[in-house]
Amino acid sequence: MPLTFLEEIHPNTYIGLWKIEEEPAVLEKQLQLKDHEKEVLKGLNTQKRNLHWLATRVLLRKMLNTEEYIDCQPDENGKPVLLNMPHHISLSHSYDYAAVIISKDKRVGIDIEIIKDKITRVQQKFMSPQELSFMDEQYAIEHLYVCWCAKEALYKLNGKKETSFKDDIHLEEFPYQTKGVLKGSIHKEPLVKNYKIAYRKFEDYMLGYVYEEDEE
Structure with missing residues (x-):
């Protein structure tokens, strides 16, 4: 499971990316799974889903650098x-990659996606007309994936099921580049919170991640 990169993006806040090349059994041996986690694995109906579940947790263990049992469970959302453990975490995966962001003191979100042109068929479901108006025609698919990853990262940071990508998560206009930072916000009346979301393209994938900054 070769490390693609591990980077500190803010004090006590790290992102990690791994390429998945092992069989599920190899990954499972690196974890200390309890019975309830083994039941979750049994419920995953494809080897790829099995690999993704295991790989994100192996990467999480490596980033936390611990031999202790890691009790990672979904909350009510x-x-x-x-x-x-005190850390905030977010997990993501797509095809051959697993991605994790951890922070000791900040809420976080991360998303990784393989880039495919089918995203154009669903763009109106997660993008507002104003957001669609600033898509770069030359790099429309990549630009859409930056927006998707940014919104997914914000959704994960927020951690509330009722949050709508199109209606509640808004992105400011930004030019497409292979790596950059854009501004976004979560609007859930009566609150509006602003964020800076970083992204980067590598190989045929897009990665987006965000952490909650200190109040000014």
């Missing part, structure tokens, strides 16, 4: 949380 399905967001993965650590019950026996």
Whole structure:
């Protein structure tokens, strides 16, 4: 499971990316799974889903650098949380990659997606007309994936099921580049919170991640 990169993006806040090349049994041996986690694995109906579940947790263990059991379970909204450690976490996966972001003191979100042109068929479901108006025609598919990853990362940071990508998560206009930072916000009356979301393209994938900054 070769490390693609591990980077500190803010004090006590790290992102990690791994390429998945092992069989599920190899990954499972690196974890200390309890019976309830083994039941979750049994419920995953494809080897790829099995690999993704295991790989994100192996990467999480490596980033936490611990030999202790990691009690990672979904909360009432399905967001993965650590019950026996203080860190905030977010997990993602797509095809051959697993991605994790951890922070000791900040809420976080991460998303990784393989880039495919089918995203154009669903763009109106997660993008507002104003957001669609600033898509770069030359790099429309990549630009859409930046927006998707940014909104998914914000959704995961927020951790509330009722949050709508199109109606509640808004992105400011930004030019497409292969790596950059854009501004976004979550609007859930009566609150509006602003964020800076970082992204980067590598190979045929897009990665987006965000952490909650200190109040000014």
